[in-house]
Amino acid sequence: MRQNALTHFALFANNMFERYTIVGAGKTAMDVGVWLLGAEVLPGRIAWIMPRDSWLWNRRATQPDSEFFEDVVGSQAAQMEACATATSADEIFERLEAAGTMLRIFPEVRPTMFHYATISIGEVEALRTIDHVVRLGRVRTLELDRAVLDAGEIELPERTLHIDCTASAVEKRQPVPIFQDERIVCQLVRAPQPAFSAALIAWVEAHGVDDEDRNYLCGTVPFPDHPHDYPRTVLANMRNEAAWAKKPHLRTWIKASRLDGFGKIVDAVRHDDAAKMALLARLRAAAEPAIINLRRLVTESDRIDFGATTMSPERY
Numbered sequence: 001m002r003q004n005a006l007t008h009f010a011l012f013a014n015n016m017f018e019r020y021t022i023v024g025a026g027k028t029a030m031d032v033g034v035w036l037l038g039a040e041v042l043p044g045r046i047a048w049i050m051p052r053d054s055w056l057w058n059r060r061a062t063q064p065d066s067e068f069f070e071d072v073v074g075s076q077a078a079q080m081e082a083c084a085t086a087t088s089a090d091e092i093f094e095r096l097e098a099a100g101t102m103l104r105i106f107p108e109v110r111p112t113m114f115h116y117a118t119i120s121i122g123e124v125e126a127l128r129t130i131d132h133v134v135r136l137g138r139v140r141t142l143e144l145d146r147a148v149l150d151a152g153e154i155e156l157p158e159r160t161l162h163i164d165c166t167a168s169a170v171e172k173r174q175p176v177p178i179f180q181d182e183r184i185v186c187q188l189v190r191a192p193q194p195a196f197s198a199a200l201i202a203w204v205e206a207h208g209v210d211d212e213d214r215n216y217l218c219g220t221v222p223f224p225d226h227p228h229d230y231p232r233t234v235l236a237n238m239r240n241e242a243a244w245a246k247k248p249h250l251r252t253w254i255k256a257s258r259l260d261g262f263g264k265i266v267d268a269v270r271h272d273d274a275a276k277m278a279l280l281a282r283l284r285a286a287a288e289p290a291i292i293n294l295r296r297l298v299t300e301s302d303r304i305d306f307g308a309t310t311m312s313p314e315r316y
Contacts, residue, residue, distance in 0.1 A: 017161040018045070021147070023139055024165030025050040027117040030105075032163050033127050043129040047154070049147065051138045053111040055093050055227060056103045057118045064261020066268055073266070073279045075101040079234070080286035084293050089228045089301070106133070114227050115170070116192035139166075175220035179211040188221040189240055191233050196259040197221075203253055217243050217250065228304075231297040238291060 020036055022029050029048070036046055060068060061075035078099035079092075086092040090110075096102035103119060104111050105127050137150025142162055146153050178185055178201060189197045201218055208214035221236040222229065244250050254260050255267065269276045 016159070018159035019047065019157045019161070020045060021047045021049060021156065021160055021162045022165060023049045023142075023162055025052050025054060025113065026115060026165060026168070027119070028167075029163075029165035030117065030119060030123065030127060032165055033130055034123050037126050037129065043131065046130050047132045047134060048130050049134045049136075049139060049149070049154075051135070051150075052113040053104060053106060053109045053135075054113040054115065054117055055097075055111045056105070056124070057116060058101055058103050059118050059120045061101050062118055064265060066265050069265055069269075069276060070279065072262060073276070073283060075099065077279055077282040077286065080283055080290045083231065083234055084286045084289035086293070086297075089230050089297060092230065093227055109135075112226060114224050114230055116224070170223050172223070172225060175222050177211075177215050178218045178220060179205070179208075179214040181211065188223060189218045190237055191221045191223055193259070196257070199257060199259055200254070203250065207249065217247065219243070228301050231294045231301065235291065235294040235298060238287070238294075 020041060022032050022036075029050075033046065033048065037043065058071075058075070060071040063072060075096075078096060078101050082092045082095035082099075086095060093102055093111075093114075097104065103121065103124050105124055134147075134149070134154055136152040136154070139147055139149055141148045142156075144156070145158075146155055175187060176185055178187055178189070184201065184205065186198060186201060188194060189200055204214050204217050208217065217240070219236060219240050221240065222233055224230050224233045244254065255263050266280065269280065271277065
């Protein structure tokens with residue numbers, strides 16, 4: 001029923017409008033672009049107002065199923081190795097792109113955004129067919145015949161449908177302790193997983209000794225905006241994973257949780273599976289060097305005014 005309704009709307013929209021303008025650069029905008037193309041709207045009829053390009057996570061690296069073990073654990077190993085040796089956050093992304101873990105829609109443009117958006121290679125290839133990409137900043141006003149942006153304006157043909165994809169799912173806030181006397185301030189404890197984070201916070205609330213113990217297990221993980229935020233996020237994730245590893249009952253709960261699929265595919269590896277064991281060995285060997293290097297990168301980024309949230313690297 002829903003698919004039929006979408007098909008009818010697609011046919012209606014294709015005939016009703018002459019041009020389509022996607023406003024925004026995040027995952028919603030990408031989904032709209034893929035949908036329009038799938039509805040047989042020609043790429044030349046689509047304009048994309050893209051204030052920032054984004055680094056994107058390859059969907060193959062996020063599938064919690066044993067069929068994708070090499071993709072998932074291989075990407076995690078590549079991530080740790082990049083974090084262990086890169087001299088900058090930009091270099092981490094470049095290395096992950098070379099490893100096939102990270103993607104970007106337009107290879108000639110260096111992305112300045114990273115929100116953990118996940119996408120398939122096929123979707124990237126489809127979106128690359130949209131060649132009318134406007135990089136003049138954010139929209140200030142939309143008028144009948146033009147759009148006024150931060151750094152200029154563009155003409156808008158008649159019968160143009162504007163699709164607003166500018167809302168953000170995550171509001172940037174200063175991280176605070178999650179457990180505060182009688183209050184629980186829900187935040188990420190594993191990026192980018194809000195559902196898992198909420199479930200783990202609930203478990204810790206029920207089983208923690210006191211707020212100090214609970215906050216030790218639930219260190220706030222800042223959500224990245226710019227690529228230079230990424231080392232801090234990875235470091236906070238790793239700090240929490242290390243804390244959870246010290247709590248047998250919590251480890252048991254995580255392994256049983258349907259919200260944590262990756263632990264299950266690792267536990268299922270047989271010791272006589274040499275190829276998979278070698279991937280796990282790569283991942284583990286790079287973890288400690290990654291922590292050391294990430295601390296250095298976080299300290300260096302704190303010396304530069306990026307306008308990002310500052311948190312002490314010593315905490316991690």
